[in-house]
Amino acid sequence: MTMPLVTDLLAITLVTVLGWSLPLLTRPELPFGVRVPPGYAADPAVVGERRRHARRVLGLGALAAAVTVVASAAAPDPYGTPAVTLAPALTLALADALLYGLAHRRIRAAKAREGWYAGTRQGITADTRLRTERVRLPWPWLAPAVLVLLATAAVGIARYGGLPPTLPTAHGLAVDASDRVRTTLMTAFAPVLVQAALTLLMPLLTAVLTRARPDLDAARPAGSARRYRAYLARLVRPIAFGTACANLTVLLLALRLWETRPLAGPLPPGPATALTCAPLALAVVAWLVFEFRVGQAGHRLPATPEEAAETSPLVQREDDRHWHLAGFVYANRTDPALFVHQRSGGPTWTMNLGHPATWTLIAALTLLAPLALTATR
Amino acid sequence: MQLSLDADSETPIYQQIRDRIVEAIATGELVAGSALPSTRQLGTDLAINFHTVNKAYDLLRQEGLIRVNRKSGAVVRRDPRSGPPEAPFPDDWQARLRTLLAEAAAQGVDQDEVRRRVGGVLDTFTARDLTETETETEVEAETKTEGARA
Numbered sequence: 404m405t406m407p408l409v410t411d412l413l414a415i416t417l418v419t420v421l422g423w424s425l426p427l428l429t430r431p432e433l434p435f436g437v438r439v440p441p442g443y444a445a446d447p448a449v450v451g452e453r454r455r456h457a458r459r460v461l462g463l464g465a466l467a468a469a470v471t472v473v474a475s476a477a478a479p480d481p482y483g484t485p486a487v488t489l490a491p492a493l494t495l496a497l498a499d500a501l502l503y504g505l506a507h508r509r510i511r512a513a514k515a516r517e518g519w520y521a522g523t524r525q526g527i528t529a530d531t532r533l534r535t536e537r538v539r540l541p542w543p544w545l546a547p548a549v550l551v552l553l554a555t556a557a558v559g560i561a562r563y564g565g566l567p568p569t570l571p572t573a574h575g576l577a578v579d580a581s582d583r584v585r586t587t588l589m590t591a592f593a594p595v596l597v598q599a600a601l602t603l604l605m606p607l608l609t610a611v612l613t614r615a616r617p618d619l620d621a622a623r624p625a626g627s628a629r630r631y632r633a634y635l636a637r638l639v640r641p642i643a644f645g646t647a648c649a650n651l652t653v654l655l656l657a658l659r660l661w662e663t664r665p666l667a668g669p670l671p672p673g674p675a676t677a678l679t680c681a682p683l684a685l686a687v688v689a690w691l692v693f694e695f696r697v698g699q700a701g702h703r704l705p706a707t708p709e710e711a712a713e714t715s716p717l718v719q720r721e722d723d724r725h726w727h728l729a730g731f732v733y734a735n736r737t738d739p740a741l742f743v744h745q746r747s748g749g750p751t752w753t754m755n756l757g758h759p760a761t762w763t764l765i766a767a768l769t770l771l772a773p774l775a776l777t778a779t780r
Numbered sequence: 781m782q783l784s785l786d787a788d789s790e791t792p793i794y795q796q797i798r799d800r801i802v803e804a805i806a807t808g809e810l811v812a813g814s815a816l817p818s819t820r821q822l823g824t825d826l827a828i829n830f831h832t833v834n835k836a837y838d839l840l841r842q843e844g845l846i847r848v849n850r851k852s853g854a855v856v857r858r859d860p861r862s863g864p865p866e867a868p869f870p871d872d873w874q875a876r877l878r879t880l881l882a883e884a885a886a887q888g889v890d891q892d893e894v895r896r897r898v899g900g901v902l903d904t905f906t907a908r909d910l911t912e913t914e915t916e917t918e919v920e921a922e923t924k925t926e927g928a929r930a
Contacts, residue, residue: 528784529825534817616825624782720787738827739820 408475412468414492419464422499423457426506428694429747430702432620432719435507436730436746440519440718441622448513456506460499467495500729503747507729526621526717530628533617538635540613544643545606551650552598555657559595562661566591570660576652576679578659594657598650605646609639612752615742618700621717626710627700634701641686641693648686655679700744725757732756781809785826793828797836805845805859806905812862816846816854844869860905 426435431444434453443449471491514520569583570590584590613635620627656679697703725735730746734756741758745751754761781804785796804810816822819837823830837854840846844866847857858865884894 524789525787526784527787527826528782529817529822531781531783531817531822534821534825535815616827621784624784628782715784717784717786735827737829739830740824740827 405475408471411471411475411489411491414489415464415467415471415495418492418496418499419460419467422460422464422496422503425503425747426453426456428699430699433730433746435503435510436726437507437510437514438719438721438723438746439510439514440523443514443519446513446519448517449510452506452509456502459502463495463498463502467491504729511723520718520721523718524716525720527720528619528621528624528627528717530617530619530624530631533628533632538613538632540609540639541636542606542639544639545602545646547647548602548605548643548650551647551654552595552602555598555650555654556592556595558654558663559592559657559661562663563588563591566661571662573656573660576656577676578656591661594653594660598653601646601649601653605642609642612742613638615744615752616740618744621719622715623710623713624715626706626713627702629710630701630704630706632701633704634697637693637697637701641689644689645686648682648689651682652679655682783822783826785828793826794832794835794839797822797826797833798839801836801840802845805856808860808905810856810859812856812859814856815852816856818853 429436432439432441434444434449435456439446439449566586568586570586571578571580572582572584573579574582617628617631619631659675659679695703722735725738726733726746731748731753733743733753736757738755738757740755741760742752743755745753754764756762781800783797783800785793785800789796791799801810801816810816816837817825819830819833822833826833837846837848840854841848845856845858846854848854881894885891
């Protein structure tokens with residue numbers, strides 16, 4: 404079995420697992436990014452669509468793997484560049500996205516056809532205490548990330564005097580020993596700068612996102628508010644752990660760029676790259692554990708007996724018309740919120756495309772990206 | 781406090797916000813000195829324009845239930861323990877109550893039924909007060925017992 408084939412099969416497996424698990428990560432009231440009243444979360448139309456989608460995604464994954472193996476046997480080295488190597492996985496990802504969109508459309512159609520919201524009173528809820536008595540975020544969890552940054556800086560300072568005149572370059576997480584750049588303070592300490600940027604940006608992003616609109620349910624106002632507080636308090640942990648893991652990956656990459664043994668030398672490039680990726684894989688596992696134990700807005704946290712018996716005359720307002728591309732894109736000009744909870748894809752946020760600040764940011768990034776690329780060349 | 785708005789109601793949103801805050805003060809959920817979110821924060825949380833929240837806060841300020849200043853934001857000014865209301869309030873309130881009771885009479889609701897329902901609503905306002913008083917009494921009793929043991 405050749406290395407490109409192994410890479411392809413791994414990528415196909417990853418895409419299939421992601422495509423299969425995506426509907427499981429969302430809240431029961433948001434199947435495939437469609438808002439449904441609480442009583443319809445287990446409707447036969449929704450359950451049937453979930454099963455059909457899972458079967459199709461797994462079937463497509465198996466088909467893609469079989470085609471890749473056959474193509475590899477027929478033409479042992481059909482791959483030219485790394486971009487082409489991932490072609491089967493990218494095609495599969497596109498097909499999975501289309502299947503997700505199809506399931507989204509079917510549920511929306513069933514909802515409209517059967518009038519799931521008929522006779523309900525729609526509303527929205529807020530908990531003022533989430534603003535006046537803010538959740539204290541456990542910032543000490545960021546200490547490991549800072550320690551890894553300091554350790555990298557210390558190794559860099561100790562190693563700087565003994566560095567060769569040229570250094571290998573990094574292509575993603577792989578190191579190309581034949582493509583070399585001149586050793587300067589900037590090229591040598593680039594990994595430390597990346598770590599510093601990550602260590603500063605992640606808490607900043609956390610602080611901004613935890614102040615975004617709480618994702619509460621008008622059908623269970625008290626229970627959803629209590630769980631949201633617990634969710635906010637726990638959210639810092641996977642973010643801080645992920646930052647520490649990312650910094651550790653950069654440290655391992657830096658040791659290879661600084662040609663420090665044993666990562667550069669006795670260890671072959673393949674295993675060295677795999678070892679560099681290992682902390683990031685650990686971070687992904689931590690996110691999945693958080694997702695399946697806490698869930699978006701804390702919906703997987705157990706409800707107290709009072710919360711389980713909680714009743715409200717309202718159901719959460721139906722706002723599908725503001726969500727586009729199967730519930731991945733939000734655009735609402737009348738909503739003052741800049742960041743909103745993503746409907747699909749776990750505990751993530753998205754920006755309101757109807758907010759002027761979003762377009763200002765997009766314009767700024769569009770202008771700055773070419774400048775940054777020019778500056779680094 | 782939980783602030784739920786009914787999007788299908790004929791009552792304007794600003795009026796619903798004002799009503800929910802008044803109810804929270806009456807039930808003791810908000811007491812004198814309790815802070816309220818800024819108009820922008822509450823507008824974002826409820827996905828409404830902050831001018832709508834501003835209108836609700838302005839009503840509450842005119843009624844003397846909250847005070848608003850630039851430094852501390854909106855803060856509850858009165859609660860059931862703040863003493864009797866200021867002069868024009870009882871007469872104004874009675875005029876509104878008359879209309880409300882007239883609606884019940886016009887619809888043919890029995891007077892005993894009206895009294896029963898009014899009593900039920902009043903009980904929800906005093907329930908929290910009683911619970912707090914009982915809790916305070918229990919805590920005081922426990923403290924005294926512990927003191928006596930020592």
